Amino acid sequence: MIRILLILFLALAPIGATVAQESDECHRPPTQELADYKETYVPQEFHWESFGWEIADVIALAIMLAIGSLLSVRHLQRHWFTALAGIALLYFGIVRGGCICPVGATTNFFMGLAAPELIGKLVAVLFLLPLIAAFFFGRVFCSSACPLGAIQHLLSRKNGIQLPTLLNKILRLIPIALLIATAWGALRSGIFLACKLDVYKPIFFTGHAWFGQLADRVGEGSMEPGLLIVGNLLNWLVLLAVLALGIFIPRPFCRFACPYGVLLGFFSRVGLRKRHIDAESCFACVQCTRTCPVQAITADREKRNIKVSDFHCVQCGRCDVTCKADSFQSPSPYPETRFPNIGKN
Incomplete structure (x- = not known):
C-alpha cells in the first residue's frame, strides 16, 4: 500500500506543479519588452557549495560503509539494512540531491584520468571509498549508502520475480557495455553518457530543491517562489515506470544499468571476504x-x-x-x- 501511494504521489507531483505555475502566471503583471528587460536585469551571484558539505559527504559515506560492513559481517537481519537505506535516501538522495551518484562518480573518475585538474581530491575519495569497502567486505555500498540502491531496496517486494537464467545473463552485459561507453565518452570528449541514463534524477533533484526552499524559509533567505519540480513529464513517466518495475523485479537499475556496479563487483570478486x-x-x-x-x-x-x-x-x-x-x-x-x-x- 505504501509503495502504491508513493508512486501515485510521484505521478501527480508534476501535474500539481504545472497547475501552481499556471495560477501564478495569471496574477503576474505584464512582461516588459525584451530591450527594457536586458537594461534592468541584474545578474544574481552564484554561491558555490560550501566545502563543509563535501567534507560531510566523505564522513557520512565512511560511517555508512562502516555500519554496512559491520551488519554484513555479523549477518544481521534485513530490517537493519532497510533502516540504513532510509538514512542514505534521506541524506544522499534528498538533502544532497543524489550525491554521491555512483553513475556520475564513474564519469568523474575517467574524466580525472584525462584532466586531473577538473576533478577535486574529495571526488576521488568518494569514488574510491566504496571500492575499498568492496575489497574488504563485499558490495556493502549498494545496500548501505547508495541513494539509487536505497530507493530500489525500499520499494522491492520480499519475493520478487526471478528472471530466466539466460535472460538474466544477457541483461547483465548491459552495465559492462555502459561502463566501456562511459569511459570512452569521458576520456575522449567529456560526455556524461551514463548520467543521461540515470532515471532517478527527477526525484533526487526535486527533493534537493524542496530541501533548499525549506532551508531558505527557516533561515529567512531568498526563496524561489512556487513549487519546484525538476524534469519534464517524460522524465517523470520513465521514473514511475522504473519504480513500478522495481516493485516486482528487484533492483533493475543496479543489475542492468549501473556501470559503477561492475567496478564494485570486480573488487568484491578479487577481495578478501567471500560468502x-x-x-x-x-x-x-x-x-x-x-x-x-x-x-x-x-x-x-x-x-x-x-x-x-x-x-x-x-x-x-x-x-x-x-x-x-x-x-x-x-x-x-x-x-x-x-x-x-x-x-x-
Missing part, C-alpha cells in the same frame, strides 16, 4: 535463491550444489534471514561473528 554456503548444514531447500534480489545465488538441487556470486552479491542480508539451516558463512580473514539464532524461525 559461501556450508555444504554439511545446507539441505538444499533453495529458498535463498528465491529471495536474493540480484539472483546472485545459483542452485543445483539434485547435486546439492549452491553457490553465491561475490561479483553480484550486494550484501543485503536477505539470504541470512531466509536460511533456516544457518548455512551462510563468511570465512577468514574475519573471525566468525555470526549469532546462531539469527535468521531462524
Whole structure:
C-alpha cells in the first residue's frame, strides 16, 4: 500500500506543479519588452557549495560503509539494512540531491584520468571509498549508502520475480557495455553518457530543491517562489515506470544499468571476504535463491550444489534471514561473528 501511494504521489507531483505555475502566471503583471528587460536585469551571484558539505559527504559515506560492513559481517537481519537505506535516501538522495551518484562518480573518475585538474581530491575519495569497502567486505555500498540502491531496496517486494537464467545473463552485459561507453565518452570528449541514463534524477533533484526552499524559509533567505519540480513529464513517466518495475523485479537499475556496479563487483570478486554456503548444514531447500534480489545465488538441487556470486552479491542480508539451516558463512580473514539464532524461525 505504501509503495502504491508513493508512486501515485510521484505521478501527480508534476501535474500539481504545472497547475501552481499556471495560477501564478495569471496574477503576474505584464512582461516588459525584451530591450527594457536586458537594461534592468541584474545578474544574481552564484554561491558555490560550501566545502563543509563535501567534507560531510566523505564522513557520512565512511560511517555508512562502516555500519554496512559491520551488519554484513555479523549477518544481521534485513530490517537493519532497510533502516540504513532510509538514512542514505534521506541524506544522499534528498538533502544532497543524489550525491554521491555512483553513475556520475564513474564519469568523474575517467574524466580525472584525462584532466586531473577538473576533478577535486574529495571526488576521488568518494569514488574510491566504496571500492575499498568492496575489497574488504563485499558490495556493502549498494545496500548501505547508495541513494539509487536505497530507493530500489525500499520499494522491492520480499519475493520478487526471478528472471530466466539466460535472460538474466544477457541483461547483465548491459552495465559492462555502459561502463566501456562511459569511459570512452569521458576520456575522449567529456560526455556524461551514463548520467543521461540515470532515471532517478527527477526525484533526487526535486527533493534537493524542496530541501533548499525549506532551508531558505527557516533561515529567512531568498526563496524561489512556487513549487519546484525538476524534469519534464517524460522524465517523470520513465521514473514511475522504473519504480513500478522495481516493485516486482528487484533492483533493475543496479543489475542492468549501473556501470559503477561492475567496478564494485570486480573488487568484491578479487577481495578478501567471500560468502559461501556450508555444504554439511545446507539441505538444499533453495529458498535463498528465491529471495536474493540480484539472483546472485545459483542452485543445483539434485547435486546439492549452491553457490553465491561475490561479483553480484550486494550484501543485503536477505539470504541470512531466509536460511533456516544457518548455512551462510563468511570465512577468514574475519573471525566468525555470526549469532546462531539469527535468521531462524
